[in-house]
Amino acid sequence: MNDFSNATFIACLSFGYTCSRFWGKLKPNKELGTIFWALQPFFFGTAGASILFSQISARDVGSSLGVLIIGMTLRLVTVFLCTYGGKFTIKEKILMTLSWGTKGTITAAYGTVIAINLK
Secondary structure (H helix, E strand, O other): OOOOOOHHHHHHHHHHHHHHHHHHHHOOHHHHHHHHHHHHHHHHHHHHHOOOHHHOOHHHHHHHHHHHHHHHHHHHHHHHHHOOOOOOOHHHHHHHHHHHOOOOHHHHHHHHHHHHHHO
């Protein structure tokens, strides 16, 4: 029998691209926003359910936090520098820095889970 254990992750990753290719410029933004808002808890829940706390050592937690802190710091600095020289006020730059800081986090988590399960 086929094993479709990663189907959830692949569906989440391909949803946006598939919609974009299917609808093109006629994309129903409001309806898609409503669908995504309703499904968002399932996306986060699926990522959280894939974590096996019994297999995580204390050393891994410390290393992971270090990587997260370094990565987020670099991302925040990069976004702030990308807005440098533009016609943005300091408040707008800070808003962009903070709002763009977490983009792609869940997608990266799904990609990692898929890569681990493929091995």
